[in-house]
Amino acid sequence: MSEYDIIVLGGGTGNAVANASVDAGLDTALVERGRLGGTCLNRGCNPTKKLIHRADVAESIRHADELGIDASVDGVEFAAIVDDVIKTVTEAAEEKARRARNRSGLTFYQAEGRFVGPHTVEVDNNNGPRGERFTAEKIVLAGGSRPMVPDSIDGTDETPYLTSDEALRLDALPDRLVVVGGGYIAVELSHFFSQMGSDVTIVGHGDVLADREDAAIAERLTEAYREKHELHLGFEATAIADEDGERIVTAESEGGEEIDVRGDRLLIATGRKPNSDVWNVSAAGIETDGKGFVETDEYLRTSVEGVYAMGDIAGNYMFKHSGDKEAKYVVENAIRGNERSVEYPGMxxxxxxxxxxxxxxxxxxxxxxxxxxxxxxxxxxxxxxxxxxxxxxxxxxxxxxxxxxxxxxxxxxxxxxxxxxxxxxxxxxxxxxxxxxxxxxxxxxxxxxxxxxxxxxxxxxxxxx
Known part of the structure; x- marks a missing residue:
């Protein structure tokens, strides 16, 4: 069994920790099942905001007459727009992988990985169901998160639906899109698809969109969206179904009112969940909270000595910029041997x-x-x-x-x-x-x-x- 100085699990923000580890002269292993760059580069911040910029431009043109400018949106090359954005982020991820494979002192495992003990990791290979195992005294878990689909919604096994992962890579624009959810992912993607030309209907359980924001802010946002989209707020989605290619969402209010909403495609954007189960943290004895987030102390140490956690999987904040900040503290504590408590000034x-x-x-x-x-x-x-x-x-x-x-x-x-x-x-x-x-x-x-x-x-x- 191979032994490293440090193992980094997750190639999103964890990639920065792995690079710092190599710079410090440590024999380092990096495990990432998908493309390097993680959610942010491949399925989140980067492609989303590149697509939304196009939506912002289209919306500005549509309202140009309010400023005395005669302009119109005569067409949207949806497939070309998506292809251009995905091509850009994919090339960036592949370049990261190329550099990782060529980096002296770094072993890059682009494979499924999981804990099989407190300091032992197993990765899949092409030689059978059991893969290679290796160990290290220090492990950094930067395992990220994934879209969450509530168990309370019936029909998810039989009915085709999109999460944000697939919605960013559609090759055809839906005529009618139903969005289940009212948080930031639902708000952002509803804006994108509507300005590309879809009729968007939002079904959200809160009384306002983005209900974790300050109430006055959320109310103003909701007012603006009500002018552009069909909103059904205060409704919990209970079931989805497919009827001759048409997606049907059944939702119920707290008072018992039931509605059916129909569309060509369905996006479930009800939040994200940590990948702690995917990395099998229980096999390492790593403690998690009731929602599956890995518990950490002020130094980002987990319950297992020598194992640190950061980013979405730790749940302190679920932002790329907070993950970047945490990476700096993990480098200080796990690699350089310091003890610096994490702070988020001006977050x-x-x-x-x-x-x-x-x-x-x-x-x-x-x-x-x-x-x-x-x-x-x-x-x-x-x-x-x-x-x-x-x-x-x-x-x-x-x-x-x-x-x-x-x-x-x-x-x-x-x-x-x-x-x-x-x-x-x-x-x-x-x-x-x-x-x-x-x-x-x-x-x-x-x-x-x-x-x-x-x-x-x-x-x-x-x-x-």
Whole structure:
């Protein structure tokens, strides 16, 4: 049985750990069943946002007449668009694999792998059902997550459906798409397919879309989507069926109302689940929580000595950027022998729908009853450039503690994913709300929307009448 200094399980963000390990002179094994780059490069962030950019362009053209510009979308080359995006990310993944295979000090196993003991991993090969086994004193589990399809939905074994994995690689545009789910994946892909030309119907169990966001933000997002899509919110999907090629979703409200929704294709976008079962972590004695996420301490150590976990499978945050941050701590702790507790200064996230949503910190509804805070808001229309953009009722919301601490910032509207970073940077640098409000902003930049929210809560008014 081969022995390595360190084994990295998962070739998404884990790829960075493997490279750092080799740089440190450690004999390293990297195991990844699919293409290197993981979910983000192959099935998530990268292809999704490349496709959504096309949707954003199409939507802007469709609304050009509101700005006095005569333009129209006369056709969408859907198959060519998807092919171009998938080709780009596939080439990037294959280049990563080429470099991994040629890297001295790194053994790349592009195969199914699993724990068979606390520090022993088995990978499949072409010589039979049992594969090669190898071991290491230190193992980094960066095993990712996959789309979750609820067991409570009947008919999933008999009825064809899409998850986000397949939806990003369709070669033909559905005329009518039914989306089950109301979170960020449902919001983003509904925007993409509708702007490509599909009629989209969304069935979600929450009363609003993206119901984990601040309530005011989620309500505005839902209002915008109701104008463009058929929404059935407050309904739990109970069954799916296929009737002569037509997909049927049966859903029921909490009050017992039942509906049937029909479409040509069905996308189930009800969240993601950790791959802890796929990697057979129980064989290693690695503890997981009730949802299957690997439990880690502040140093990203699991319950098994010498085994670390990071990224989606650990469940601290399920973002690529948080996984990248965790990778730096794993390199420090597992490879360099330091003990640095993981921190997420200024952690933010975004939903690339239409309108965009971005968030940092806590939502107002999540604050404790005894928290002393104030709220400031600023509408896009209250700023010079924001007013020139197509009105989507967008705004920024700042939540500030009585000591000036930024408790939360939430934005819904154009370029929200970019604007949140000025708050993220400020929080990471230890700035308070008044410093954000008083920071000189370029005029008339769209970032004045965020500044306006902090000016409002800090009672820092611009000069003039």
């Amino acid at each position: 933010a996230h975004a939903i690339f729908g239409s309108p965009q949503v971005a968030s940092l910190g806590r939502a107002e509804d999540d604050l404790d009853e005894d928290t002393d805070y104030e709220v400031g808001t600023c509408a896009y229309d209250d700023t010079a450039l924001g007013a020139a953009l197509r009105d989507q009722g967008g705004f920024a919301k700042a939540i500030v503690g009585n000591d000036g601490e930024v408790l939360g910032c939430h934005v819904v509207g154009p370029e929200a994913s970019t604007m949140i970073h000025e708050v993220s940077t400020a929080v990471a640098a230890g700035a308070d709300a008044e410093q954000i409000a008083e920071t000189i902003h370029v005029h008339p930049a769209i970032s004045e929307v965020v500044q306006g929210a902090f000016r409002d809560v800090c009672d820092v008014a611009p000069a003039g009448l």
